[in-house]
Amino acid sequence: ENNLTAVTEFFLLGFQVSQGLRHFLFCVFLVVYCGTICGNLLIITLVSTSKTLHTPMYYFISQLSISDILLTTNIVPNLLHILLNNGGTITFIGCFAQFCFFGVADTSECLLLSLMSYDRYVAICNPLHYASIMTISRCVILGAMCWLFAFSIVIIEIISTAKLIFCGPNTIDHLFCDMVPLLELACSDTSIVHLEIYLIGIPIILIPTAIIVMSYTYIVLAILRIPSISGRQKAFSTCSSHLIVVSIFYWTLFCVYVVPTKGQTVTMSKILSLLYTVLTPLVNPIIYSLRNKDIKKAVHKVVYKRAI
DSSP: OTTOOOOOEEEEOOOOOOHHHHHHHHHHHHHHHHHHHHHHHHHHHHHHHOGGGOSHHHHHHHHHHHHHHHHHHHHHHHHHHHHHHTSEEEEHHHHHHHHHHHHHHHHHHHHHHHHHHHHHHHHHHSGGGHHHHSOHHHHHHHHHHHHHHHHHHHHHHHHHHHTSOOOSOOEEOSSSOOHHHHHTTOSSOOHHHHHHHHHHHHHHHHHHHHHHHHHHHHHHHHHHTOSSHHHHHHHHHHHHHHHHHHHHHHHHHIIIIISOOTTOOHHHHHHHHHIIIIIHHHHHHHHHHHTOHHHHHHHHHHHHHHHO
16 A cells, blocks of 8 residues: 555546547637637626516526536636647646536536426416515525535535545546546545445436426426417417426436446547537527527617617
């Protein structure tokens, strides 16, 4: 044991492809990152400055945008560095810090999406009591609880993982410091940490999923009882954007963390991880802005004021 050398840094391989393809991917991810930041900042700015958007639904959308900015900013800048240099080193503390921000953003997004589903359920199934149930102060408290709970869960996992001994290989065949590839490098027994991840991680995915499924089951049943076609279309349009975002996020999350990965190649795992760390934060503001009349009106007002 005295001959063991503690690992002080890790080497992230990234994509092991030709230089030309790496430079192409660098340009693609740079454009995607800029688009993600601009789109989500636009949503946050509009919600905070437009009085018509000071509602529970848009508050949760702005919180989702904050989560998306945190998620993509934590991953993409370092990924760009890795693509340019055909890999890159990250310190031991830096690796755990990256996983911390990644875990907090990902967990909070799961919880926020379930809150948004419940908000739509109350709005459609119990509209007369919506104002008294979904008050702004209550929504702010729920939003803060999402972030605090996400941080607490991730800290528990980090403390458990930090107790492990890393003394052998330090090469992580991934795009960022995720827990699963990190545990593969540990020299000590990881069974307890793996058990902890399953006991904590699976409920965090399954419970919000159950809330979303139950909420939308009641929503669909309520919408089908609306006699007019125009009324049904209006009700469906208020939920369609959120349903698309939920579908994209949870599909990729299930593919990476829930579905068995024995037959899944490392490259496929990397591509799937990009879908919810890079693609989802980009498409979220696009979906909400393109399919939402209130946000479109807020954008037009801002543009009109600047034009004057």
